[in-house]
Amino acid sequence: xxxxxxxxxxxxxxxxxxxxxxxxxxxxxxxxxxxxxxxxxxxxxxxxxxxxxxxxxxxxxxxxxxxxxxxxxxxxxxxxxxxxxxxxxxxxxxxxxxxxxxxxxxxxxxxxxxxxxxxxxxxxxxxxxxxxxxxxxxxxxxxxxxxxxxxxxxxxxx
Numbered sequence: 001x002x003x004x005x006x007x008x009x010x011x012x013x014x015x016x017x018x019x020x021x022x023x024x025x026x027x028x029x030x031x032x033x034x035x036x037x038x039x040x041x042x043x044x045x046x047x048x049x050x051x052x053x054x055x056x057x058x059x060x061x062x063x064x065x066x067x068x069x070x071x072x073x074x075x076x077x078x079x080x081x082x083x084x085x086x087x088x089x090x091x092x093x094x095x096x097x098x099x100x101x102x103x104x105x106x107x108x109x110x111x112x113x114x115x116x117x118x119x120x121x122x123x124x125x126x127x128x129x130x131x132x133x134x135x136x137x138x139x140x141x142x143x144x145x146x147x148x149x150x151x152x153x154x155x156x157x158x
Contacts, residue, residue, distance in 0.1 A: 024111075113144045
């Protein structure tokens with residue numbers, strides 16, 4: 001893939017990709033932007049290996065998902081959840097408070113379930129496409145969706 005093609009592809013999916021990452025990061029738009037930037041850099045450095053530009057979108061989502069997982073594995077919680085909730089919603093400039101309950105529920109899901117739910121319901125990906133992005137079988141994606149819906153329902157009903 002040539003540089004101009006890469007730029008055009010990024011411009012075409014950037015907004016949607018950042019929205020997905022923001023939801024994946026439970027509303028932390030700064031972290032989502034960091035992961036998006038890291039993903040785009042990784043993609044650019046290896047874009048010569050991508051021959052089919054029609055697969056760019058699922059390819060970049062896979063890179064983003066893996067970057068998110070790497071971040072999650074490397075994070076050590078320094079402040080408890082209850083302490084973090086004490087931060088006033090008005091102090092947040094990223095619109096977090098509008099979806100605070102949903103983000104809190106999503107944050108309780110395992111990353112595989114959260115990602116499957118977001119890709120399927122928010123980004124409108126098929127089960128097959130999600131399986132390619134997160135590198136699991138279609139059966140596993142269906143299980144993630146089923147378990148994720150059940151977990152979300154239980155969390156939100158409380």
